[in-house]
Amino acid sequence: MKRFTLIALAFALVLGVLIAPHASKSPDGLSRVAEDQGFAHRARTETTYGRWAGLTGTLLVFALGTGIVLVRRRA
Amino acid sequence: MHIPDGFLSTDVALVCAVPAVAAVGMGLRQANRTLDERRVPLLGVTAAFVFAAQMLNFPVAGGTSGHFLGAALAAILLGPWLACLTMAVVIGVQALVFADGGITALGANILNMGVIGALLVGGLMYAARAVAPTRILAISAVGAWLAVMLGATATAFELALSGTVPLHTVLPAMLGTHALIGAGEAVITVAAVSAVLATRPDLLGRRLVTA
Numbered sequence: 001m002k003r004f005t006l007i008a009l010a011f012a013l014v015l016g017v018l019i020a021p022h023a024s025k026s027p028d029g030l031s032r033v034a035e036d037q038g039f040a041h042r043a044r045t046e047t048t049y050g051r052w053a054g055l056t057g058t059l060l061v062f063a064l065g066t067g068i069v070l071v072r073r074r075a
Numbered sequence: 076m077h078i079p080d081g082f083l084s085t086d087v088a089l090v091c092a093v094p095a096v097a098a099v100g101m102g103l104r105q106a107n108r109t110l111d112e113r114r115v116p117l118l119g120v121t122a123a124f125v126f127a128a129q130m131l132n133f134p135v136a137g138g139t140s141g142h143f144l145g146a147a148l149a150a151i152l153l154g155p156w157l158a159c160l161t162m163a164v165v166i167g168v169q170a171l172v173f174a175d176g177g178i179t180a181l182g183a184n185i186l187n188m189g190v191i192g193a194l195l196v197g198g199l200m201y202a203a204r205a206v207a208p209t210r211i212l213a214i215s216a217v218g219a220w221l222a223v224m225l226g227a228t229a230t231a232f233e234l235a236l237s238g239t240v241p242l243h244t245v246l247p248a249m250l251g252t253h254a255l256i257g258a259g260e261a262v263i264t265v266a267a268v269s270a271v272l273a274t275r276p277d278l279l280g281r282r283l284v285t286a
Contacts, residue, residue, distance in 0.1 A: 005119075068164070069118050
């Protein structure tokens with residue numbers, strides 16, 4: 001499991017750090033429908049993904065997910 | 076498919092939060108008994124892959140993009156309730172850290188992109204355990220597509236019930252674009268499940284029996 005975990009985590013980090021900057025910048029399905037149907041302006045928030053979000057976010061959800069399981073197993 | 080703050084009425088947001096909280100609660104209950112020692116990191120790793128893969132928007136028709144959701148994959152790897160928990164971790168971090176999806180819409184987003192797909196595909200896995208374990212790739216493909224389509228349907232109903240946009244315009248538009256995005260979801264889910272089957276089939280074998 002350790003080996004699988006490390007390889008899968010490394011793969012996720014490659015996706016998040018190296019591939020994500022090249023992802024499509026077009027609006028996604030819901031955003032596109034919101035633009036086409038005139039309710040996009042109602043959105044009150046803009047996403048704040050920076051250059052390293054693929055690194056920090058991926059590690060954060062890994063830590064949170066693993067942490068929750070470890071805490072629950074002790075309960 | 077992340078709903079930002081401002082799209083949903085308070086009533087609809089609250090009603091959506093109820094099943095989301097319940098499903099996450101079920102996931103938390105299962106976290107201490109379903110995962111044996113060796114599978115402890117699986118939830119975190121699945122969350123990490125889903126988070127990273129969700130960043131990879133791929134172009135679909137006409138200046139629109141789509142991205143992976145991951146609920147189907149999570150349900151195949153972890154079972155329905157732990158998949159709900161996994162998706163809540165991902166969608167929660169997206170909303171709270173990266174403002175991707177609204178805070179008030181968090182319950183709706185967990186429901187649409189997590190719970191619905193996780194329970195649907197978890198149900199398909201359960202039904203298939205009596206059929207044939209080799210059907211897992213077919214379930215991955217069909218389940219992933221259906222998870223996206225059902226999530227898009229739920230999103231359309233929530234927007235319409237909130238008075239944001241009429242159902243008869245938003246539902247066909249959401250289903251039209253997400254029929255293509257769902258195909259992408261199916262391809263990624265099948266690829267990921269194939270990779271796990273090739274390297275760690277034991278992670279899936281037991282799941283087929285106990286899902």
